[in-house]
Amino acid sequence: xLSRKSSGAETPKSLNMKAAENTPVEHxxxxxGKDQDTFNVRGSGQKAPESPERPVxxxxxxxxxxxxxxxxxxxxxxxxxxxxxxxxxxxxxxxPAAVDPKPTHASYQxxxxxxxxxxxxxxxxxxxxxxxxxxxxxxxxxxxxxxxSDVAGGSLxxxxxNMERLVAKLSRMRGAAxxxxxxxxxxxxKMLPAPIHEVLQRVQDSADYMPTSQRNNxxxxxxxxxxxxxxxxxxxxxxxxxxxxxVHGAVLRSTGQRVAVKVQYPGVANSIDSDLNNLSILLTxxxxxxxxxxxxxxxxxxxxxxxxxxxxxxxxxCVKRFKELLKDEQDxxxxxxxxxxxxxxxxxxxxxxxxxxxxxxxNFTQDQKDWIGTQILRLCLRExxxxxxxxxxxxxxxxxxxxxxxxxxxxxxxxSREYPDKFIDPYIRILSAASRNDREACRELSIQxxxxxxxxxQAMLKAHITSVITLAEPFRDSSPxxxxxxxxxxxxxxxxxxxxxxxxxxxxxxxxxxxxHRKLSGAFLLCARLGSRVRCKxxxxxxxxxxxxx
Numbered sequence: 001x002l003s004r005k006s007s008g009a010e011t012p013k014s015l016n017m018k019a020a021e022n023t024p025v026e027h028x029x030x031x032x033g034k035d036q037d038t039f040n041v042r043g044s045g046q047k048a049p050e051s052p053e054r055p056v057x058x059x060x061x062x063x064x065x066x067x068x069x070x071x072x073x074x075x076x077x078x079x080x081x082x083x084x085x086x087x088x089x090x091x092x093x094x095x096p097a098a099v100d101p102k103p104t105h106a107s108y109q110x111x112x113x114x115x116x117x118x119x120x121x122x123x124x125x126x127x128x129x130x131x132x133x134x135x136x137x138x139x140x141x142x143x144x145x146x147x148x149s150d151v152a153g154g155s156l157x158x159x160x161x162n163m164e165r166l167v168a169k170l171s172r173m174r175g176a177a178x179x180x181x182x183x184x185x186x187x188x189x190k191m192l193p194a195p196i197h198e199v200l201q202r203v204q205d206s207a208d209y210m211p212t213s214q215r216n217n218x219x220x221x222x223x224x225x226x227x228x229x230x231x232x233x234x235x236x237x238x239x240x241x242x243x244x245x246x247v248h249g250a251v252l253r254s255t256g257q258r259v260a261v262k263v264q265y266p267g268v269a270n271s272i273d274s275d276l277n278n279l280s281i282l283l284t285x286x287x288x289x290x291x292x293x294x295x296x297x298x299x300x301x302x303x304x305x306x307x308x309x310x311x312x313x314x315x316x317x318c319v320k321r322f323k324e325l326l327k328d329e330q331d332x333x334x335x336x337x338x339x340x341x342x343x344x345x346x347x348x349x350x351x352x353x354x355x356x357x358x359x360x361x362x363n364f365t366q367d368q369k370d371w372i373g374t375q376i377l378r379l380c381l382r383e384x385x386x387x388x389x390x391x392x393x394x395x396x397x398x399x400x401x402x403x404x405x406x407x408x409x410x411x412x413x414x415x416s417r418e419y420p421d422k423f424i425d426p427y428i429r430i431l432s433a434a435s436r437n438d439r440e441a442c443r444e445l446s447i448q449x450x451x452x453x454x455x456x457x458q459a460m461l462k463a464h465i466t467s468v469i470t471l472a473e474p475f476r477d478s479s480p481x482x483x484x485x486x487x488x489x490x491x492x493x494x495x496x497x498x499x500x501x502x503x504x505x506x507x508x509x510x511x512x513x514x515x516x517h518r519k520l521s522g523a524f525l526l527c528a529r530l531g532s533r534v535r536c537k538x539x540x541x542x543x544x545x546x547x548x549x550x
Contacts, residue, residue, distance in 0.1 A: 209241040210265055218263050222344030230342045232256065244268055244309050244414070249352065252339065257351065259339055262312070264346040269310035276303055297508040305392075305515065309414035312348040316340075318391075318416035319350065325387050332375055334407045353409040355400030359529055366533070372401065373485065373532020375408055378539050380523040384431075384516070385547040388424050391416045392515035394522025396529070415515065423449065423512045432549045434472030435540060439465050451513075453506045460504035463497040470494055471520075474536035483536040485527040 219227045228234060232253045238246040245264040252259055276299050308314060316338045323335040334353070342349035358372055376399060383390040391398070392415045400409040419427075426449050433441035442465045446452045452464060469476075470493050474483040527534060 209238045209246045212236065214266055215246070215263055218266055218346050222347040223342060229253065231261075234261070244306075245346075250349070252342065252349075254341070257339075259342070259349050260336075260352045261342070262348045262350070264310065264312065266346075269307070269346075272303060272306045272310070276306075297511070298514065301511060301514040305415045308417070311345070311414075312343065313345055315414040315416075316343060316348055318413040321389070322391065322410070322413060322416070325389070332408060333379065334402070334405070334409045336409070336411070353400050353402070353411060354404070355402035355407075355409040357397040358399045358401050358408070359396045359526070361401060364530070366531075369530045370533045372399075372408065373527040373530050374534045374539070377523050377527060377532075377534055377536070378543075380520060381539065381543040384419075384424065384520075385428055385543045385549075388421070389416065389418045390516065390519055392519045394518045394525075396522070396526050399526070417515060419512055419516070423510060427512075427516070428544075428547055428549055430468060431472055431475070431540075432544055434469045435475040435477065437469060437476060437478070439469070442468050450507060450510045456506055457504050459500055460506070463500040463504070467494050467497045467501070470497075471524075474524075474534070475540035477537070479537055481535060481537060482533050484533045485524070486531040486533070488524070488528050490524060491521070491528070 223230060230253060232251040235249040238248050239260075240247040245262050245268075248261045248263065250259050250261050251257070280295065280299050319335060319338055323337070326333045326335060336351040336353055339349040339351070358376075364372070380390075391410065391413050393412050395412070398411045400411065401407075402409055426445050430442060430445045430449070433445060443452065443461065446464060446468070447454050452461070456464070470490055473479060473490055474485075474488075
């Protein structure tokens with residue numbers, strides 16, 4: 001039905017995209033009331049605020065008298081967690097069959113809460129977290145002693161109750177606290193204690209929205225006190241809330257166009273350094289993370305990316321750049337237009353996308369799944385080999401499918417970045433070497449790029465090269481012409497190698513790797529989630545040919 005030009009992968013002639021029209025959205029407990037990967041979308045049962053000018057609650061805690069009290073609280077919490085984690089590592093008694101060892105969580109609903117915007121206010125939040133978790137541990141100990149808890153052993157500090165407190169606190173803090181949790185949630189569960197990994201997974205789906213008065217102050221500061229005159233209508237309740245800001249639906253007065261207005265939380269940009277320092281203290285002193293994870297490098301990368309994401313002027317330029325880069329594929333990819341007249345440093349207004357997150361559509365045909373997976377993976381390869389510029393956020397709901405226009409709509413360009421030739425050119429050659437199963441070339445190029453020092457143990461060397469070659473499996477000469485991601489075991493096999501690499505690694509990977517691998521692995525996992533069948537070898541050969549790599 002579709003007549004598309006060749007873009008490295010032919011659209012199947014039998015593809016009937018109309019089958020996705022009026023597609024039902026997933027309504028499992030996982031997705032109720034939120035956009036399950038990036039934003040928390042208001043559930044249909046939630047009411048909008050009764051008054052657009054509802055005041056902020058006055059019953060806020062007083063500011064602590066000095067930074068030191070908060071620091072001491074954080075250090076004490078870290079020490080308690082470190083001691084308690086040793087208990088968590090010991091064998092747990094068997095849970096009776098009638099008891100569910102995993103706590104059940106109600107579907108997430110958006111909540112309003114003021115954003116702590118001052119340095120002292122945010123430090124107070126961390127101190128409060130330490131105190132509440134300490135009391136939670138005492139309470140859990142008493143419940144176990146009196147038989148009031150279903151869990152007979154294991155960590156007190158990492159109890160289910162304290163994990164709920166941690167999720168709630170990160171959701172209220174927003175900013176760097178929530179963003180680092182989202183970034184670290186892509187780490188392998190084998191590298192993190194199970195309760196911590198669960199928290200990091202859940203904070204992907206959790207963010208409160210700010211009160212109307214805070215939101216209006218941001219809008220007035222950026223667009224002027226008469227900002228409402230720019231819009232024919234403005235939805236008071238946000239349609240989404242994330243780590244950096246929230247999104248409102250609106251209609252432009254000048255053109256009648258439907259738009260999305262992204263409003264940044266106040267104080268988030270200025271709190272990045274202090275938030276990350278506090279989190280670094282907590283995670284390092286608690287000894288919850290393995291040395292080979294190189295937390296300092298992860299946090300440095302988070303600091304850079306967070307600064308980018310808080311710069312809406314930069315993001316608007318990235319959106320425009322991607323729109324230009326993809327102008328030859330407008331029949332496949334739609335990048336939203338930026339409305340400059342209604343945008344500023346902390347407010348960005350853009351064309352509203354009408355599609356549905358590709359993982360939320362339940363009645364795609366196999367041909368449709370194949371087409372979507374092919375386009376997303378092909379775009380990822382174009383970003384690496386051709387653009388050398390990538391939208392690095394791997395969240396799946398950045399890809400929407402519009403059943404009316406039969407396009408993939410792209411969102412969230414805040415973490416877009418350029419890769420220098422000195423990194424990306426050898427990286428492309430590593431991918432090519434891995435596709436040929438050339439282990440020696442992989443080793444030499446890995447040393448050149450800094451993945452290896454040349455002095456690693458044989459165990460580390462073998463694990464690293466095997467992981468690279470495994471990641472390139474869909475592109476290898478020995479792979480089938482059509483790679484079936486439904487049957488892929490790539491991620492599991494690489495995960496199995498991670499403990500060795502964490503233990504034996506002598507140097508952190510290049511800074512560029514954090515974002516690039518997050519996006520590339522996210523594309524693979526999305527294809528697996530969809531169950532796509534993709535002509536990966538042909539696609540990769542075309543990409544290498546355009547890059548001039550033999």
